[in-house]
Amino acid sequence: MRAGKIYRLAGMLMAAIVRMHKKAGTPGT
Structure with missing residues (x-):
C-alpha cells in the first residue's frame, strides 16, 4: 500500500x- 493513498483518504x-x-x-478550526 502506498502512503499517498492513505494521506488522500485522511x-x-x-x-x-x-x-x-x-x-x-x-x-470549526
Missing part, C-alpha cells in the same frame, strides 16, 4: 468532518 475524511461541522453550525 484528507477526504477531514474535509467531510469539517463540512459536517459547518452544516451543524459549529465553528
